[in-house]
Amino acid sequence: MKVSEAMHKGVNWVTPDASLAQVTKIMKDNDVGAVPVGENDRLIGMVTDRDVALPSLSEPDVWIGMASANVSAPLRWKRAKIHRGSRR
Numbered sequence: 746m747k748v749s750e751a752m753h754k755g756v757n758w759v760t761p762d763a764s765l766a767q768v769t770k771i772m773k774d775n776d777v778g779a780v781p782v783g784e785n786d787r788l789i790g791m792v793t794d795r796d797v798a799l800p801s802l803s804e805p806d807v808w809i810g811m812a813s814a815n816v817s818a819p820l821r822w823k824r825a826k827i828h829r830g831s832r833r
Contacts, residue, residue, distance in 0.1 A: 758783045759792070768792050 757771045760780040768780050772794060782790040 753777060756781060760784060761789065766793075766798055769797055772797075 749756075757770055757775060759771070761782055761784055766772075771780050772778065778794040780792050782792060783789055
């Protein structure tokens, strides 16, 4: 298989002054993990989903805030009954 057969065509790209919110929206809307960054008709870099996720996840306060913002309902815990030994 050639690269031309596997690549995305009609790629969306951003300029260096684009916000991360814009980049992540492009990633989500197009189901891609990388967005090219261009300036003056030249490719000058790439932003990947890893570039966005790792800095956020390395900051515990940000990670906790992101997690709590995505929880739709409180978690409910139920203690499980543990049976030891065999029943006959």
